[in-house]
Amino acid sequence: MANIKKGAKVADVLIIGAGASGSVAAKHLAEAGIDVVCLEQGPKVDNSEFWGDKPEWELMAQKRWHPNPNVRDLENDYPVDTSESDVNPLMYNAVGGSTILYAAHWQRFMPSDFRVKTLDGVADDWPFTYEDLEPFYDAMDIEMGVSGLGGDPAYPPGKAPPLPPLPIGKIGMKAAEGMNKLGWHWWPGPNAIPSRPYDGRNQCVRRGTCLTGCADRAKASTDHTHWPAALVHGATLITGARVREITVNAEGLATGAIYIDRNGREREQRAEVVIVCCNGVGTPRLLQLSKSARFPDGLANSSGLVGKNLMMHPYAAVSGYFDEPLESWLGPAGQTIQSMQFYETDATRGFVRGAKWQVMPSGGPLGMRAAYGGKPLEEAWGANLHRNTRKVFGRAFEWGIIAEDLPDETNQVVLDAKLCDSDGIPSPKLIYKNSDNTKRLIDFHLERAKEATLAAGAVDMSVTPLMRDCGWHLMGTARMGVDPERSVVDQWGRAHDVPNLYVYDGSVFVTSSGFNPTGTICAIALRSVKHLIAQRRNQKVAA
Amino acid sequence: MSTKLDDALRRTFLAIADVLIPEAEGMPMASQVGVGGEILDRMLALRPDLREAFLRGLRAAAGKPPAAAAETLNRDDPAALGAIGLVASAGYYMSAQVRELIGYPGQESRPADPDATPEYVANGMLQQVIDRGPIFKPTPK
Numbered sequence: 001m002a003n004i005k006k007g008a009k010v011a012d013v014l015i016i017g018a019g020a021s022g023s024v025a026a027k028h029l030a031e032a033g034i035d036v037v038c039l040e041q042g043p044k045v046d047n048s049e050f051w052g053d054k055p056e057w058e059l060m061a062q063k064r065w066h067p068n069p070n071v072r073d074l075e076n077d078y079p080v081d082t083s084e085s086d087v088n089p090l091m092y093n094a095v096g097g098s099t100i101l102y103a104a105h106w107q108r109f110m111p112s113d114f115r116v117k118t119l120d121g122v123a124d125d126w127p128f129t130y131e132d133l134e135p136f137y138d139a140m141d142i143e144m145g146v147s148g149l150g151g152d153p154a155y156p157p158g159k160a161p162p163l164p165p166l167p168i169g170k171i172g173m174k175a176a177e178g179m180n181k182l183g184w185h186w187w188p189g190p191n192a193i194p195s196r197p198y199d200g201r202n203q204c205v206r207r208g209t210c211l212t213g214c215a216d217r218a219k220a221s222t223d224h225t226h227w228p229a230a231l232v233h234g235a236t237l238i239t240g241a242r243v244r245e246i247t248v249n250a251e252g253l254a255t256g257a258i259y260i261d262r263n264g265r266e267r268e269q270r271a272e273v274v275i276v277c278c279n280g281v282g283t284p285r286l287l288q289l290s291k292s293a294r295f296p297d298g299l300a301n302s303s304g305l306v307g308k309n310l311m312m313h314p315y316a317a318v319s320g321y322f323d324e325p326l327e328s329w330l331g332p333a334g335q336t337i338q339s340m341q342f343y344e345t346d347a348t349r350g351f352v353r354g355a356k357w358q359v360m361p362s363g364g365p366l367g368m369r370a371a372y373g374g375k376p377l378e379e380a381w382g383a384n385l386h387r388n389t390r391k392v393f394g395r396a397f398e399w400g401i402i403a404e405d406l407p408d409e410t411n412q413v414v415l416d417a418k419l420c421d422s423d424g425i426p427s428p429k430l431i432y433k434n435s436d437n438t439k440r441l442i443d444f445h446l447e448r449a450k451e452a453t454l455a456a457g458a459v460d461m462s463v464t465p466l467m468r469d470c471g472w473h474l475m476g477t478a479r480m481g482v483d484p485e486r487s488v489v490d491q492w493g494r495a496h497d498v499p500n501l502y503v504y505d506g507s508v509f510v511t512s513s514g515f516n517p518t519g520t521i522c523a524i525a526l527r528s529v530k531h532l533i534a535q536r537r538n539q540k541v542a543a
Numbered sequence: 544m545s546t547k548l549d550d551a552l553r554r555t556f557l558a559i560a561d562v563l564i565p566e567a568e569g570m571p572m573a574s575q576v577g578v579g580g581e582i583l584d585r586m587l588a589l590r591p592d593l594r595e596a597f598l599r600g601l602r603a604a605a606g607k608p609p610a611a612a613a614e615t616l617n618r619d620d621p622a623a624l625g626a627i628g629l630v631a632s633a634g635y636y637m638s639a640q641v642r643e644l645i646g647y648p649g650q651e652s653r654p655a656d657p658d659a660t661p662e663y664v665a666n667g668m669l670q671q672v673i674d675r676g677p678i679f680k681p682t683p684k
Binding site: 052053055056057058059060062063073110111112114115118119129130131147149151153154155156163164165166167168173176177179180183185186187188195196203204205206207208209216325329330331340341343344364365366374376377380381382383385386387389390393394 | 562563564565567568569570585586589590592613614617621628629632633636637645646647649650651652653654655657658661662663668669671672673675676677678679680681682683
């Protein structure tokens, strides 16, 4: 039985998950004077816990601050069964969620991304357009403090980011030279990393350790960009609170959630409205866990689509090696330049949709050794170690390719029959395979990336056709739409089946695009929460 | 409980570390930059997850010729060889001497002037991209 205090306060809104979307929702609800409680299974992270400014950084990056929860193996993470998945999901569970470890590539989708069915005859159109979302993209650029350069011809004309672009470094310049030789698109990449001090955060010092947490308190993680304001305006944030079930009443309305605190006690938090923000894996897991007599297949699942259509953006790469030193450890990391040359569908290529490319720094000498595991001793070690380091380290850059994977109901999140988290709650299992369209897309893009690398003057290169630890982008598992039989939530994130239950994270994506999704997750969360605030007098709640 | 290694295990570690990271190509061997000293204890304290495989490998290699022992571990217990190699190479690349030789200052703070005109703007490189015109498909009517 949950520990329910008699007379315990019923919050106006309960948010489950303090990551990107939950942070945006909490800040705006609290600023509107709404009583909001947020349950987060992880802790608050202090920037002094990060290792980026210490010599041991690379050693700690491979375990404590690894993005794969199965590698980190922390109590505040839940293990994920990936035995039937081509890709490992990556995430972080804490206040700020995965923005603690993300690279902060702050991208917008392109207009075609919202009209894939109309343009390409596959998947579905979104229930809104790029133009509908644009004001919220603009607002999130300011809330996050995005550095970048306006005028990118890959987008319709619009507002420039609020901060000037970060330097692209020698690696960005080298890559851009190659693209210009070929006449291909490139642009300095927008990053949610401030190029000058911004709203309580420091200027980026280009340490290049963004992916393991920013020790310099520069990167825009939402524990810094949104939670301070949310708390000032009265939001309640409860950390170490692992939710095991969303509760409902006899009318089928959400009444709150039962969670387990770090002392192992079950507690209940009641609320008039529940917003789920647990990411594309955690959200379907929680909805599937929330079974009841009224919802025997899980909450909000009359369509049968909760957990289905998982999209994770298969990632491929071409690394080029150059004769001259390029300081390729220097940040931001973060992206230096990007390309959308092959983003839009071209029917002559034999597949639909495309990919965004980006150049990132390659880190220190130890990380570059990771690929040598399992190789013959004389190849990986001995004098060859010194030769490989001399050839590669500081003289390389990578064209990374984010492949758009289309929704497919066979790619899904289900509850695992055996695996549990540290509180005994069933873990998610991922079933995820690349489609033939994705494979053809990646093959094409790798060939073009090789051409771009050679054009930049590389003397050698290596190709990674699919990186297994690449599932940063968790999308599609509670998709939005107009038709309740073919979607889980409406365009405002409201569950078709439960009128006071909302989903704001990447689960609601109809298609994945080929872009890093956090900018779009936040823009959608902002659009949704603004609508919820505006319509609050009409909101149906449990009696 | 002490987390320090005894002298015998430390000697075995250094012998294998010198096989993996020898003096060659103008670079020093692992033992010459102190990977068996305090840094080793610090590595194992920071990464307790490595300790079991690390010690298993050293115990299996004790008393054997280090090159042959490393080959055997790589074949029969790659996790153990991997743990020994990771600890050795992590300590090696943290050495100031090694970093100087490979031209690596570490992940240093090097802020840039945000008001400086980017080189790609000043030299016209980006203008070439702009001149090629829009590449997106607009929202269909």
